[in-house]
Amino acid sequence: MNEPSLTTSQAMADAFWARPPAKRRLSDLAVAFEAGDFGYREAGEALNRRAAALDEIARETFVEHAPERLTAQGEAQQALQAAGEAPRALSGVPVSIKDLFDVRGEVTRAGSRVLEANPPATQDAPAVARLRQAGALLAGRTTMSEFAFSGLGLNPHVGTPPNPHDAARITGGSTSGGAASVAFGLAAAALGSDTGGSLRIPAAFCGLVGFKPSQASVPGEGAYPLSPSLDCVGPIAPSVACCATLWQALSGQAPRLDPTPRPLRLAIPDGALLQGLDDAVAVAFEEAVASLHRLGWHLERLPLAAVEDAHAINQQGGLVVPEAAALHREQLGDREADYDPFIAERLRGGREVLASDYLDRLWQRPGLQARFAAELTGFDAVLLPTVAMLPPERRALETDAEAFQAANRRALRNTSVFNYLDASAISLPYTAADAELPIGLMLARPRGEDAALLQAASVVETVLQGHD
Numbered sequence: 001m002n003e004p005s006l007t008t009s010q011a012m013a014d015a016f017w018a019r020p021p022a023k024r025r026l027s028d029l030a031v032a033f034e035a036g037d038f039g040y041r042e043a044g045e046a047l048n049r050r051a052a053a054l055d056e057i058a059r060e061t062f063v064e065h066a067p068e069r070l071t072a073q074g075e076a077q078q079a080l081q082a083a084g085e086a087p088r089a090l091s092g093v094p095v096s097i098k099d100l101f102d103v104r105g106e107v108t109r110a111g112s113r114v115l116e117a118n119p120p121a122t123q124d125a126p127a128v129a130r131l132r133q134a135g136a137l138l139a140g141r142t143t144m145s146e147f148a149f150s151g152l153g154l155n156p157h158v159g160t161p162p163n164p165h166d167a168a169r170i171t172g173g174s175t176s177g178g179a180a181s182v183a184f185g186l187a188a189a190a191l192g193s194d195t196g197g198s199l200r201i202p203a204a205f206c207g208l209v210g211f212k213p214s215q216a217s218v219p220g221e222g223a224y225p226l227s228p229s230l231d232c233v234g235p236i237a238p239s240v241a242c243c244a245t246l247w248q249a250l251s252g253q254a255p256r257l258d259p260t261p262r263p264l265r266l267a268i269p270d271g272a273l274l275q276g277l278d279d280a281v282a283v284a285f286e287e288a289v290a291s292l293h294r295l296g297w298h299l300e301r302l303p304l305a306a307v308e309d310a311h312a313i314n315q316q317g318g319l320v321v322p323e324a325a326a327l328h329r330e331q332l333g334d335r336e337a338d339y340d341p342f343i344a345e346r347l348r349g350g351r352e353v354l355a356s357d358y359l360d361r362l363w364q365r366p367g368l369q370a371r372f373a374a375e376l377t378g379f380d381a382v383l384l385p386t387v388a389m390l391p392p393e394r395r396a397l398e399t400d401a402e403a404f405q406a407a408n409r410r411a412l413r414n415t416s417v418f419n420y421l422d423a424s425a426i427s428l429p430y431t432a433a434d435a436e437l438p439i440g441l442m443l444a445r446p447r448g449e450d451a452a453l454l455q456a457a458s459v460v461e462t463v464l465q466g467h468d
Contacts, residue, residue: 013038013046017185021208021238026093026245029188033092040081040092044074044137047094051186060159061180063099064106065140070094073137089249091135096187098178099141099158100148100224101125110224111144111174113157113338114331125222127191127233127250134249139187142177146340148193148226149324149347150174151201151411152404154397156340164206165437169391172202172411178236179206189237189246193223195230196320197387197415200427203236204386204440207429209461210236211243211454212415214424214447217251227323229362230419240458243426247450255451259458263297264380266443269304272311273414278389284432284439285385288464295463299383306372307382310420311413313361313368317350318420322358325350342404365420372421373446380456386427386440387411414442422447426457430464 006014016024016032032038038046048067051058058065077092097103100110102121109115124132132138143159145152153176154160161180163169171179178190179202192199194212203210211234218233225231235246244255268274268289277285289299328347336344376382388410397404418425424447427440443460445453 009038009042010045013042014049016043017046017050019185021182024185024188025239026090026188026237026242029093033087040074040077040137041071042074043092044070044094047139047186054184054186057162057180057184058186060161061142061177061184061186062096062140063109063111063143063158063177070137070139077135077137088133088135089245090131093136093188094139095131095136095246096139096142096178096181096190097128098175098190098192099144100193101128101191102222103128103138103141106141108224109158110148111146111155111158114335121222123222126219127223130250131191136249139181142175142181142190144176144178145174145198146343147224147324147328148174148195148198149343150408151197151415152397152408153202154342154394154404156398160394163391166391168393168395170205170394170397172205172387172391174198175202175236179203179208179210182206182208182236182238189235189242192234192236193226194232194234194419195226196412196419199234199236200386200415200425200440200442201411203427204429204438205391207431207438208236208238209240209243209429210234210427210440211247212418212425213247213251213450215422217253217450218247225327227320229319229323232419240426240428240454240461244454244458247454251450253451255454257455257458259462261295261459261463263295264456264459265298265300265378266292266381266383267304267376267379268299268301268383269307270301271303271308273307273384273417276388276410277385280390280432280435280437281385281388281439284430284435285441287432288430288441289383291464300379304372304375304382306368306375306421307417309364310368310417313364314413314416314420316361317353317357318416319358319361320416321346321350322353325353342401345401345405369421369447372423376446381443381445381453384414384442384444386414386442388413390437390439418442418444424448424450424453426453428457428461428464
C-alpha cells in the first residue's frame with residue numbers, strides 16, 4: 001500500500017533530520033522553525049518516521065521510545081506559540097534522555113534489568129525539568145552501559161547501537177544511545193552523564209561534540225549515581241554552540257561565544273596521556289596541532305604535574321571503582337545473576353580496595369585541582385586526544401572479558417583524568433586527511449571555568465572546520 005503524499009512542511013522536516021549532524025545544529029533548526037519550513041509537530045513526526053525507517057538502529061538506541069508522546073509534545077508547544085507565548089531557548093528541540101535520569105511517569109532502569117520492577121519516577125530530575133522549562137521535547141530514553149560503568153557502551157540487556165561511521169564498531173559509552181540518537185538524526189541533542197568520560201568518549205567515536213561541565217554547574221539529583229564524587233551532567237550535540245545553549249538551560253549560566261578566529265595559547269601535557277596512542281589517532285592529532293601552528297597559535301608541550309599525578313591515581317583504581325562498589329554492595333549480592341557479567345566483575349574488584357587507599361586518593365584531590373589551575377595560568381586550555389584509540393570492533397569485546405576490560409581502560413584513560421580534577425572538558429570532532437574515522441580533540445580548563453572553555457572551544461572549532 002502506497003504511503004499518502006506528504007505535505008511540503010512534513011517533507012522538509014523529514015529532509016532536515018536526514019542531514020549530517022554538522023548541518024542540523026540547533027541554530028539550523030531554529031532557522032527552519034522561524035522560516036516556517038516546518039513546525040514543532042512536524043519536527044516530532046519526522047523523528048518518528050525516521051525511527052521507523054531505521055527500525056533496528058532505533059531499537060538499539062532507545063530503551064523507551066513512544067512516538068505518540070513526541071508528536072503530542074510538539075502539538076502542545078505549537079499551541080502555546082499560537083496562543084502568544086514567545087519561543088523559549090529550546091522550543092521544539094527534541095532531546096534524548098539517558099536512561100539514568102528520572103522522568104516523571106517513567107521507570108529509571110540505568111540500562112539494567114535489576115531496576116526493571118522499580119516504580120515510575122514521581123518527578124523529573126532537575127536537569128530534565130530544566131530542559132522542559134526551556135521548551136525541549138523529550139525524544140525518548142536512550143541505551144547506555146549498565147549503570148554507566150563502562151566507557152565502551154556495550155549492553156547485552158538493552159542493546160548496543162552501531163557506530164555511525166562503521167556499524168561493526170562501538171559508539172563508546174556510557175552515553176552510547178545518546179550519541180547514536182544525535183548521529184543518526186533521531187534527536188537534535190542528548191542529555192547524558194560523565195563520570196570518567198561518558199559524554200566525551202561517545203562524542204569522539206561518533207564525530208560529535210561532548211561537553212563535561214564542572215560538576216557543581218548542573219544538579220545531579222534524580223540521576224542514578226555511579227560515583228558521587230565525580231558524576232557530572234552535560235550534553236552531546238553537533239556543535240560547541242549547541243552544547244553552550246543546552247548547558248545554559250541546564251545550569252542557568254549564560255556563556256557568550258565569539259568564534260571569530262584568533263590565536264590561542266594551548267598546553268599539550270607531555271607525559272602519559274600522549275603515550276600508547278593508536279597510529280591513526282597520533283597522526284590525526286599531530287595534523288591538527290600542525291594546522292594550528294600554521295595559523296600562528298602558541299602550542300606548548302610541557303609537563304603538567306597535576307595531570308600526571310591524577311593519571312597515576314586513576315591507574316591505582318581512582319575513586320569510581322570503590323564508590324560504585326559501595327553503592328552496589330547489597331544489590332550486587334542479591335542480584336548478581338541479573339548484572340552484565342563484565343560490569344559485575346568491575347564492581348567486585350572494588351570490594352578489595354582498602355578504606356585507607358580510597359581516602360588517600362580522595363584527600364589528594366583538592367590539592368591537585370588547585371595545582372592544575374596554577375599550572376594552566378596563561379593558557380586558554382589543555383589540548384589532548386580525547387581517546388587513545390579509534391573505536392574498536394564490538395564482536396571481540398562482547399565475548400572476551402580480558403579484551404573488554406583492556407579496551408575499557410584505554411577508552412577512559414585520558415578523559416578520566418579531568419573528572420578527577422573536576423575540570424571543564426569538551427571533545428571536538430576532527431577527521432584527518434584521507435581518514436575514514438574521526439577522532440576527538442579534548443580541551444580542558446580548571447573547574448568553574450566552563451564559559452571560558454566553551455569560548456576557547458568555539459574558536460578551535462571554527463578554525464578547524466576549514467580543514468574539513
